[in-house]
Amino acid sequence: MRPIDALVNSLPGGRVVTDPDVIDSYARDRTFVAPGKPLGVVLAASRDDVVTTMRWATEHRVPVVPRGAGTGLAGGATASDGSLVLSLARMTAIRELSPVDEIAVVEPGVITADLDRAAREHGLMYAPDPSSYEISTIGGNLATNAGGLRCVKYGVTRDSALGLEVVLADGRVLDTGRRTMKGVTGYDLTGLFVGSEGTLGVITSATVRLRRAPAAPPATFAAEFGSLRDAGAAVTAIMAAGCQPSLMELLDRATLKAIDDWRNIGLEPATMAMLIGQSDAADAQAVAARMERLCLDNGATFVAVSSSPQETEELIGLRRMAYQAKERLGACLVEDVCVPRSALPDMITAIEAAAARHGVPICTVAHAGDGNLHPTFVFEHGTAEPPPEVWAAADEVFTKALELGGTLTGEHGVGVLKRRWLALESGPVAQDVQHGIKAVFDPLGLLNPGKAI
Amino acid sequence: MRPIDALVNSLPGGRVVTDPDVIDSYARDRTFVAPGKPLGVVLAASRDDVVTTMRWATEHRVPVVPRGAGTGLAGGATASDGSLVLSLARMTAIRELSPVDEIAVVEPGVITADLDRAAREHGLMYAPDPSSYEISTIGGNLATNAGGLRCVKYGVTRDSALGLEVVLADGRVLDTGRRTMKGVTGYDLTGLFVGSEGTLGVITSATVRLRRAPAAPPATFAAEFGSLRDAGAAVTAIMAAGCQPSLMELLDRATLKAIDDWRNIGLEPATMAMLIGQSDAADAQAVAARMERLCLDNGATFVAVSSSPQETEELIGLRRMAYQAKERLGACLVEDVCVPRSALPDMITAIEAAAARHGVPICTVAHAGDGNLHPTFVFEHGTAEPPPEVWAAADEVFTKALELGGTLTGEHGVGVLKRRWLALESGPVAQDVQHGIKAVFDPLGLLNPGKAI
Numbered sequence: 001m002r003p004i005d006a007l008v009n010s011l012p013g014g015r016v017v018t019d020p021d022v023i024d025s026y027a028r029d030r031t032f033v034a035p036g037k038p039l040g041v042v043l044a045a046s047r048d049d050v051v052t053t054m055r056w057a058t059e060h061r062v063p064v065v066p067r068g069a070g071t072g073l074a075g076g077a078t079a080s081d082g083s084l085v086l087s088l089a090r091m092t093a094i095r096e097l098s099p100v101d102e103i104a105v106v107e108p109g110v111i112t113a114d115l116d117r118a119a120r121e122h123g124l125m126y127a128p129d130p131s132s133y134e135i136s137t138i139g140g141n142l143a144t145n146a147g148g149l150r151c152v153k154y155g156v157t158r159d160s161a162l163g164l165e166v167v168l169a170d171g172r173v174l175d176t177g178r179r180t181m182k183g184v185t186g187y188d189l190t191g192l193f194v195g196s197e198g199t200l201g202v203i204t205s206a207t208v209r210l211r212r213a214p215a216a217p218p219a220t221f222a223a224e225f226g227s228l229r230d231a232g233a234a235v236t237a238i239m240a241a242g243c244q245p246s247l248m249e250l251l252d253r254a255t256l257k258a259i260d261d262w263r264n265i266g267l268e269p270a271t272m273a274m275l276i277g278q279s280d281a282a283d284a285q286a287v288a289a290r291m292e293r294l295c296l297d298n299g300a301t302f303v304a305v306s307s308s309p310q311e312t313e314e315l316i317g318l319r320r321m322a323y324q325a326k327e328r329l330g331a332c333l334v335e336d337v338c339v340p341r342s343a344l345p346d347m348i349t350a351i352e353a354a355a356a357r358h359g360v361p362i363c364t365v366a367h368a369g370d371g372n373l374h375p376t377f378v379f380e381h382g383t384a385e386p387p388p389e390v391w392a393a394a395d396e397v398f399t400k401a402l403e404l405g406g407t408l409t410g411e412h413g414v415g416v417l418k419r420r421w422l423a424l425e426s427g428p429v430a431q432d433v434q435h436g437i438k439a440v441f442d443p444l445g446l447l448n449p450g451k452a453i
Numbered sequence: 454m455r456p457i458d459a460l461v462n463s464l465p466g467g468r469v470v471t472d473p474d475v476i477d478s479y480a481r482d483r484t485f486v487a488p489g490k491p492l493g494v495v496l497a498a499s500r501d502d503v504v505t506t507m508r509w510a511t512e513h514r515v516p517v518v519p520r521g522a523g524t525g526l527a528g529g530a531t532a533s534d535g536s537l538v539l540s541l542a543r544m545t546a547i548r549e550l551s552p553v554d555e556i557a558v559v560e561p562g563v564i565t566a567d568l569d570r571a572a573r574e575h576g577l578m579y580a581p582d583p584s585s586y587e588i589s590t591i592g593g594n595l596a597t598n599a600g601g602l603r604c605v606k607y608g609v610t611r612d613s614a615l616g617l618e619v620v621l622a623d624g625r626v627l628d629t630g631r632r633t634m635k636g637v638t639g640y641d642l643t644g645l646f647v648g649s650e651g652t653l654g655v656i657t658s659a660t661v662r663l664r665r666a667p668a669a670p671p672a673t674f675a676a677e678f679g680s681l682r683d684a685g686a687a688v689t690a691i692m693a694a695g696c697q698p699s700l701m702e703l704l705d706r707a708t709l710k711a712i713d714d715w716r717n718i719g720l721e722p723a724t725m726a727m728l729i730g731q732s733d734a735a736d737a738q739a740v741a742a743r744m745e746r747l748c749l750d751n752g753a754t755f756v757a758v759s760s761s762p763q764e765t766e767e768l769i770g771l772r773r774m775a776y777q778a779k780e781r782l783g784a785c786l787v788e789d790v791c792v793p794r795s796a797l798p799d800m801i802t803a804i805e806a807a808a809a810r811h812g813v814p815i816c817t818v819a820h821a822g823d824g825n826l827h828p829t830f831v832f833e834h835g836t837a838e839p840p841p842e843v844w845a846a847a848d849e850v851f852t853k854a855l856e857l858g859g860t861l862t863g864e865h866g867v868g869v870l871k872r873r874w875l876a877l878e879s880g881p882v883a884q885d886v887q888h889g890i891k892a893v894f895d896p897l898g899l900l901n902p903g904k905a906i
Contacts (some may be wrong), residue, residue: 100795180791181823183860191644212695242665338633342553370634407636436893
């Protein structure tokens with residue numbers, strides 16, 4: 001009997017897929033990284049399925065690649081040859097939602113926006129909102145410590161994670177954290193799992209923090225600038241004035257141009273950058289007016305402010321169009337550096353220089369309030385992987401980000417794509433202890449090998 | 454040559470203290486836990502001193518007990534026989550304070566309130582404010598993941614820690630985290646060290662997040678209630694209304710009585726609980742009025758609201774007097790359970806029942822917005838350690854907190870005092886992996902042995 005048959009026999013019917021075509025659709029994420037040929041896919045429906053799978057994997061020494069919806073941008077869910085893909089996408093129950101305690105207990109396959117909608121029925125929200133939140137899962141968000149647009153005000157996924165149920169490599173079940181707002185018993189295992197990209201265990205349930213949803217509709221502004229430096233200065237001024245925007249996005253000219261070519265937004269020739277910001281405070285309109293003033297003080301050539309839900313949707317829609325607009329230009333390598341906020345203009349300048357030097361079109365959007373930039377390197381559609389000049393430009397961008405006191409990845413994760421730069425950011429001691437921690441949880445190295453660390 | 458002489462020889466002059474009387478003053482924290490006889494105390498003045506000390510400790514297999522100001526309430530800094538005490542209290546430099554990036558880089562011996570004051574010169578604040586913040590250090594706050602009064606709005610120490618420089622047991626230097634607001638490269642080692650109570654490494658520098666300080670003075674209210682249940686209901690209503698108080702403290706009758714006996718605050722016979730709350734929002738006065746209304750709606754018998762700094766100081770002063778007032782009654786075992794907010798009234802009822810059943814006076818204050826209660830068990834002054842009935846009552850309180858979905862410790866840490874209950878909260882798998890992690894960082898078990906996990 002093949003090992004995979006033993007797994008089929010020990011799980012309820014229909015859980016294991018071995019049809020090569022179906023397997024292939026579970027072997028990739030949203031990157032170009034080419035997967036290997038996995039043995040099969042488990043469509044887990046319960047924690048017990050995960051326990052059975054991991055026990056089997058340990059017994060047969062089969063590497064396991066856990067995945068949510070496969071929307072990752074770092075290759076973290078790319079399956080390798082001979083591995084088993086473990087999909088948590090069918091574990092979609094919101095087990096509990098407590099309006100009084102402002103927590104929810106959810107399975108990993110819950111779509112992030114669905115949890116947010118469920119919370120809003122009680123006047124609450126689930127704050128983390130990666131751009132993918134209509135298609136990505138809580139489990140995947142936890143695995144990558146996903147950020148998003150609102151995290152400039154509400155923090156990243158880690159800031160909403162209170163406790164986890166995790167199945168370890170050998171099938172043991174570990175409960176981490178708590179249901180309370182505070183707690184310091186033992187080491188912070190919850191924090192350790194968040195962002196560990198499926199290399200330490202498989203999350204089968206999460207207790208997450210909800211927050212009060214703003215009562216009034218937000219007020220939104222869009223401001224155009226004749227230079228990226230002016231836009232960067234406006235961001236700094238807005239943050240320093242304590243405006244606490246709930247969203248603060250920057251789009252560079254290349255991105256605006258891609259959107260304009262697609263949707264004809266009437267882009268002015270002199271517009272080099274656009275800032276889209278939002279306040280969801282009780283006095284949102286007044287805060288937005290203050291942010292408008294700070295944009296004008298810092299050289300904005302045009303600012304529009306709105307608190308009508310429809311106009312707000314249109315302004316935010318511009319931002320959400322960015323990725324699709326870029327995909328029309330070619331294949332995309334989406335990067336994710338993060339720098340101290342003050343270094344935003346220098347980072348943007350360096351990105352433009354890298355684009356020019358290597359002849360690679362780069363479109364950049366940024367969660368500007370956090371200093372988190374997504375330079376997107378565009379290359380020819382149908383190319384199997386980014387050509388050398390893209391990597392050369394990316395290398396320059398990463399090196400500059402680190403030189404400016406920044407990091408390789410603000411919210412997407414290391415996956416496989418950023419591993420070759422890892423040693424530049426994490427010194428040998430940090431890498432050594434991380435491998436030590438990995439060995440505590442997964443001594444046989446079965447969980448998502450070759451990723452993250 | 455004794456091992457300690459080798460250490461004296463390898464450190465700059467004056468760093469090592471071996472006078473038994475001086476040693477004794479570095480061997481305790483704020484608990485009654487009796488220390489052993491350490492070999493000596495190192496008064497580290499630099500990272501290099503710490504490296505030298507840890508290399509020596511590894512070479513000679515000497516346990517090391519790191520400490521800040523010794524204000525801990527769980528026995529975490531209690532020195533053991535034959536150990537070396539490593540004091541970081543002299544490393545008091547604020548190395549950097551960047552108003553634009555809203556970060557500071559500080560040495561571990563910086564007094565928490567000093568960092569806050571330094572930040573306020575730039576319109577910023579360092580948010581975490583344990584009650585001890587005028588005498589405790591950042592290093593100690595990080596080691597215990599200290600909470601405080603403001604953390605109901607701004608989070609605990611962990612939420613302000615971005616990166617650390619840590620000396621490991623063998624003297625290697627590990628840099629964790631980053632200077633940016635976001636970042637997901639590698640495992641969250643920063644979070645792992647925060648709250649690890651000196652058992653994984655010695656923090657020699659921290660990059661912390663600062664926040665904009667509120668521009669206007671806060672508005673404060675104090676409300677009296679005829680029952681603890683009413684006060685608990687008011688807390689729930691205030692939090693559910695999205696008031697986002699910057700402070701929300703509950704004092705029970707026993708605490709109020711102790712303060713009244715000391716300072717004669719005119720306590721009404723029918724007052725069973727007091728809530729003291731604050732808003733530091735832009736519209737603080739309006740929010741305080743809303744909180745006042747919610748107190749009255751939930752049975753408050755009297756509410757006073759003020760935004761004059763002096764009256765605010767008086768109201769908050771009541772809360773700050775609580776501990777000293779209790780110390781007048783006897784020796785104190787200060788506990789620190791945390792429950793989901795909805796369980797606050799049940800927890801208080803259980804504390805009162807335990808007090809009555811075991812004949813132990815218990816005074817309770819709570820960071821009520823977080824569900825974090827500090828029941829203080831009072832016993833006879835001069836008693837070497839709490840008598841059996843105090844432990845019996847404490848046992849009941851801990852068990853009930855866990856039963857209500859809570860935790861043994863919201864912000865003080867496990868230290869030595871709570872280790873005997875640890876297995877009730879952390880299951881065997883969690884304990885096993887924590888010991889595994891400990892062994893990665895400190896294979897010889899030299900760092901603060903017998904604490905935390």
